[in-house]
Amino acid sequence: MSFRYAGADRDALAGVSVDVPAGSSLALVGHTGSGKSTLAALVARLHDPTAGRVTIDGVDVRDLDPEVLASIVGVVSQETYLVHASIRENLLLAAPEATDADLWQALAAAQVADLASLPDGLDTIVGSRGYRFSGGEQQRIAIARTILRGPRVLILDEATSALDNETERALQVALDRLVEGRTTITIAHRLSTVEGADQIVVLDDGRVVEQGRHGELLAAEGAYAGLALAA
Ligand SMILES: Nc1ncnc2c1ncn2[C@@H]1O[C@H](COP(=O)(O)OP(=O)(O)OP(=O)(O)O)[C@@H](O)[C@H]1O
Ligand SMILES: [Mg+2]
Incomplete structure (x- = not known):
């Protein structure tokens, strides 16, 4: 599969070919500009390949109804898209039928337990004119929303900058709960993510230069071994 941005000269x-078995995890690593975000974007069909195809369970994503695709593929990135509305409304966007008990369960799994101490609880308004949640809290509320949506395929865009320890730990627990049992593609910057991945793909200049597991790639002393990943 190949992809060229409109107007780009390369x-x-x-020639990227990657197979991610259902339920397994793929970590994408590589230098800036190597194509990690582009590859992830093709799975969510933000772009279509210029040549070749992206399939989920053997079905070309171009043949899937966009709503169906959106329910199958979930994206969690640093930018969270909470709307200026209550927590309840934000969560019900993902699961209109969910009960309050379902919402609290998802929030607990996403490590947003402190919400229970807010006077308005689920009716707390998110946003500049509402309660000022920190970036990390907003991110975890967005994770709760993704948990409720329950996509089978998850794309995680890991934070590049170091988070403080407590935020990092809470986020990691939330993500661990989220990825359980799902096919996961992580744009990975941290060793802990990459080490545990079923498969690591190293991209360089839009090409797959190495592919394997942490141990074997380290032993190969190639591109992967040369990448500096944050501990
Ligand atoms: N919208 C765009 N239009 C044109 N070229 C783009 C666009 N987005 C990315 N590119 C180019 O495509 C290549 C791959 O970019 P991509 O964002 O996928 O890299 P990346 O591996 O995610 O990098 P980073 O680690 O910095 O996030 C780069 O050369 C980049 O300049
Ligand atoms: Mg990127």
């Missing part, structure tokens, strides 16, 4: 991805 491919952002060239």
Whole structure:
């Protein structure tokens, strides 16, 4: 599969072939500009390949109804998209039928327990004119929303900058709960994520230059071994 941005003079991805078995995890690593975000975007069909195809369970994503695709593929990135509305409304966007008990369960799994101490609880309004949640809290509320949506395929765009220890730990627990049992593609910057991945793909200049597991790639002393990953 290859992909070239409109107007670009070269491919952002060239001859990339990756198979992610259902339920397994893939970590994408590589230098800036190597094509990680582009590859992830193709799975969510933010772009279509210039050549080749992206399939889920053997079905070309172009043949899936956009709503169906949106329910299958979930994206969790640093930018969270909470709307200026109550927590309840934000969560019900993902699961209109969910009960309050379901919402609290998802929030607990996403490590947003402190919400229970807010006077308005689920009716707390998110946003500049509402309660000022920290970036980390907003991110975890968005994770709760993704838990409620329950996509089978998850794309995680890991934070590049170091978070403080407590935020990091809470976020990690939330993410661990989220990825359980799902097919996961993580744009990984941290060793802990990459070490545990079923498969690591190293991209360089739009091409797959190495592929394997942490131990074997380290032993190969190639591109992967040369990448500096945050501990
Ligand atoms: N919208 C765009 N239009 C044109 N070229 C783009 C666009 N987005 C990315 N590119 C180019 O495609 C290549 C791959 O970019 P991509 O964002 O996928 O890299 P990345 O591995 O995610 O990098 P980073 O680690 O910095 O996030 C780069 O050369 C980049 O300049
Ligand atoms: Mg990127």
